[in-house]
Amino acid sequence: MLLPYSRDLLRATTAALIAAPAAAYSQTQDEDATYLGTIVLGESKRDVATDTAIPTTTIDETEIKDRQAGTIAELIDSVPGVTLVNGATAAGSGINIRGYGANGTFGTDQKVLIQVDGATKGSEELYRIGTQLYTDPFLFREVEVIRGTIGSFEYGSGVFGGVVRLETINASDILGEELGFGGRQTFEFSSNGDGLTSSTILGWQPDENLELLFNYTRRTLSVRTDGDGDEINPAAGDLDDPSYLIKGRYTFGDDRAHSLTFSYSNTEQEQFDVPYDTFGLANFGNVDRVIENEVASLRYNYNPVGNDLVNLDVELTYSDELVESQAIDRTLSVGTLGLLDADNRYQTTTLRIRNTALFSTGAVQHELRAGAEYIWRDRQDASAGSAPGGEKEVFALYVVDEMQIGDAWTIMPALRFETQKITEDPANGLSEFGDDAVMGGLSLRYAFDNGIALFGSAAYTVNLPIVDDIESSLIFQSERATTYEVGVSYAGLDVFEAGDTLAMKLNYYTQASDSVTTIRAMADPLASVDAVDRDGFEFEASYARQSGFYVDLNAHISDGEESLLNGTVQDYRFNPADALRVTVGQRLSDAWDLSYELVTQRRYDEGIDVSPGFGVSNLRATYVPKGGALEGTEIRFGVENVFDKLYQPRLSTRNATGRNFILTLAATF
Numbered sequence: 001m002l003l004p005y006s007r008d009l010l011r012a013t014t015a016a017l018i019a020a021p022a023a024a025y026s027q028t029q030d031e032d033a034t035y036l037g038t039i040v041l042g043e044s045k046r047d048v049a050t051d052t053a054i055p056t057t058t059i060d061e062t063e064i065k066d067r068q069a070g071t072i073a074e075l076i077d078s079v080p081g082v083t084l085v086n087g088a089t090a091a092g093s094g095i096n097i098r099g100y101g102a103n104g105t106f107g108t109d110q111k112v113l114i115q116v117d118g119a120t121k122g123s124e125e126l127y128r129i130g131t132q133l134y135t136d137p138f139l140f141r142e143v144e145v146i147r148g149t150i151g152s153f154e155y156g157s158g159v160f161g162g163v164v165r166l167e168t169i170n171a172s173d174i175l176g177e178e179l180g181f182g183g184r185q186t187f188e189f190s191s192n193g194d195g196l197t198s199s200t201i202l203g204w205q206p207d208e209n210l211e212l213l214f215n216y217t218r219r220t221l222s223v224r225t226d227g228d229g230d231e232i233n234p235a236a237g238d239l240d241d242p243s244y245l246i247k248g249r250y251t252f253g254d255d256r257a258h259s260l261t262f263s264y265s266n267t268e269q270e271q272f273d274v275p276y277d278t279f280g281l282a283n284f285g286n287v288d289r290v291i292e293n294e295v296a297s298l299r300y301n302y303n304p305v306g307n308d309l310v311n312l313d314v315e316l317t318y319s320d321e322l323v324e325s326q327a328i329d330r331t332l333s334v335g336t337l338g339l340l341d342a343d344n345r346y347q348t349t350t351l352r353i354r355n356t357a358l359f360s361t362g363a364v365q366h367e368l369r370a371g372a373e374y375i376w377r378d379r380q381d382a383s384a385g386s387a388p389g390g391e392k393e394v395f396a397l398y399v400v401d402e403m404q405i406g407d408a409w410t411i412m413p414a415l416r417f418e419t420q421k422i423t424e425d426p427a428n429g430l431s432e433f434g435d436d437a438v439m440g441g442l443s444l445r446y447a448f449d450n451g452i453a454l455f456g457s458a459a460y461t462v463n464l465p466i467v468d469d470i471e472s473s474l475i476f477q478s479e480r481a482t483t484y485e486v487g488v489s490y491a492g493l494d495v496f497e498a499g500d501t502l503a504m505k506l507n508y509y510t511q512a513s514d515s516v517t518t519i520r521a522m523a524d525p526l527a528s529v530d531a532v533d534r535d536g537f538e539f540e541a542s543y544a545r546q547s548g549f550y551v552d553l554n555a556h557i558s559d560g561e562e563s564l565l566n567g568t569v570q571d572y573r574f575n576p577a578d579a580l581r582v583t584v585g586q587r588l589s590d591a592w593d594l595s596y597e598l599v600t601q602r603r604y605d606e607g608i609d610v611s612p613g614f615g616v617s618n619l620r621a622t623y624v625p626k627g628g629a630l631e632g633t634e635i636r637f638g639v640e641n642v643f644d645k646l647y648q649p650r651l652s653t654r655n656a657t658g659r660n661f662i663l664t665l666a667a668t669f
Contacts, residue, residue, distance in 0.1 A: 045062075045583060046552045046583075048489075054146060055081075056145065065664070070195070073086075081538050094108060095112055110124065110518070111159065113164070116168070118315045125466070138186065138217045141170065141173050145162060148162060149441060150414070150483065160481045168245055169201070170249065171212055172203075172211055174201055174203040181203070182203055182669055184201045184667065190221070192659065194222045197218065208251075209252060212247070214245070215244060218241070218242045222239075224658075224660075225657075227647065227659070232654055235274055243265065262296075276340050285328065290323075308358035309358070314351075314352070320348075323344045324343045346380075348375065352371060353371055356368070356369050364405050366403055373395070375394035390425050394419070398416040400412065409446055414443075418436060419434070419435070433475050435465060439462050441457060441458055451491050452488065453490075460481070469517060482511065483509060484510050490504045497545065502541075507539075526566040534558060534572060536556060536557055548589075550587070552585075554581050575609075577603070577651075579600065581600070593620075595620045599615070601649060604650045616643075617641070618641070619639040620638045621637045623636075633668075640657065641656070643659070645658075
């Protein structure tokens with residue numbers, strides 16, 4: 001149940017931004033026009049997806065550059081419902097969506113799905129050494145965050161929190177429509193931690209059918225300080241992370257209907273004499289650690305001209321996530337040495353086939369997406385039983401039919417069947433286990449002719465057992481969740497004055513999960529969590545005027561309870577704090593963009609958990625000249641935590657970074 005404060009904040013926020021006369025909405029439509037899919041409105045930093053019932057947010061290439069984030073986690077923390085567990089560095093950070101994902105025990109709980117160029121990432125329940133999302137924001141052109149379950153069935157199962165999908169940059173993003181050779185060099189400097197990042201992109205398009213790209217990024221960072229000037233996690237030492245990306249695309253055949261796209265990305269990190277527990281909650285001892293993250297993707301697309309029934313994609317992806325560590329102190333107990341010396345490696349290969357068909361049945365326009373996928377994951381056996389090894393084979397079928405009835409109704413049923421087999425390696429006791437599940441959902445949206453739309457959805461998903469549990473009774477237990485959502489959106493032109501745009505989306509969700517396996521009490525098994533019930537509001541808004549003035553706003557207000565096996569009901573221990581983010585900006589001509597951002601988090605005070613509230617100010621300036629001697633250059637300057645505030649966000653295990661000046665210089669050639 002939401003707190004009274006939450007309701008008051010929601011009412012005030014909504015009332016302030018929804019005071020637009022419905023009659024001011026104007027729209028023109030060509031009855032013979034082809035359906036273009038989800039439409040976004042706005043001329044600010046963040047578009048609001050008002051034409052879909054799916055709670056989704058997309059961060060495009062321009063915003064990726066403007067945010068000057070050091071990690072993927074920092075890049076998406078501006079999305080409502082997303083909370084970071086730490087975040088300034090990849091090690092010891094994690095992504096939490098709607099209360100699921102990273103927490104103080106695991107880098108991930110398997111309820112937030114992450115894909116890079118279609119390759120599914122994941123580390124099962126890797127204990128306190130992060131999410132393994134070791135990659136660099138400079139490698140990407142777009143990040144999509146789908147919150148909740150209803151939009152997840154094309155990508156995987158067990159998605160209670162959400163999906164994060166990342167797409168790497170293309171040569172055409174640098175060269176545009178120009179043929180030949182070119183590139184972009186970027187240098188970024190940050191004052192807090194003396195950070196220096198260099199990103200070199202080289203692109204080549206010899207003709208309209210072939211494009212090739214190479215990117216090399218190196219990010220260095222010393223120990224950062226908080227608002228009081230104290231070092232944050234100094235034992236972790238300095239950061240020196242190289243990343244690179246190789247990508248190519250070849251288009252061929254009649255009408256260029258065929259295409260092949262290949263990408264390979266790699267990020268490495270070395271840490272010496274650092275705590276095993278990157279969250280900083282326990283002193284197990286120090287280790288030398290080497291981390292390597294590889295992603296390879298080969299995609300084939302066949303999209304023949306004049307045949308709307310065929311748009312075929314075949315993807316073969318490979319992900320290799322390796323964490324090698326060795327204890328510094330060799331006099332520790334055998335059990336502790338086994339934990340610290342454990343090398344964790346996850347190799348995931350996925351073959352995915354899907355087709356998108358456009359057709360009509362009477363008055364109903366269909367976009368039918370159907371696919372099959374085979375996933376093979378090999379988890380290396382770690383010493384001392386700290387992480388049992390094994391193989392997991394998954395086969396899945398899914399179908400999603402997005403049906404448009406006239407201009408008003410959008411109905412989207414989704415169904416997914418998944419079956420898996422886990423084989424322990426080496427065999428020890430129960431050596432093999434199989435399971436399967438059927439899951440799915442339905443979303444409805446009704447659009448009025450005044451810009452207002454109502455939508456709702458219901459979804460059911462199953463998180464099948466994992467290799468981590470092969471040696472315990474939990475291997476027989478699948479986690480389940482049912483989610484219901486309702487909401488309203490508005491998209492308008494010429495609302496308050498000629499040429500302005502206003503887009504808003506308010507979404508309420510309630511979710512019940514049971515048979516939980518990821519929150520266990522080792523000393524007292526009956527004190528383990530059996531079920532979690534959460535509900536919350538998410539709000540996004542964007543307003544822009546022709547003069548260049550714009551406002552972006554988003555908020556997340558939620559609450560939740562957990563039920564223990566002994567019958568106790570209490571506050572969910574990983575409830576995020578209520579949060580509000582407002583950005584006010586002004587575009588001065590086509591070259592200048594100035595903005596002020598306020599990030600607030602309400603004080604969380606539930607049971608024994610207390611997290612102080614805070615408000616942090618950020619400033620950003622972007623200069624991209626469109627002509628003259630500086631054409632082709634980009635200059636960005638940001639000040640994060642302007643007033644050097646000392647604070648620790650809810651769910652984080654250490655203080656946030658103090659004041660930080662960031663300067664980014666880029667040149668395209």
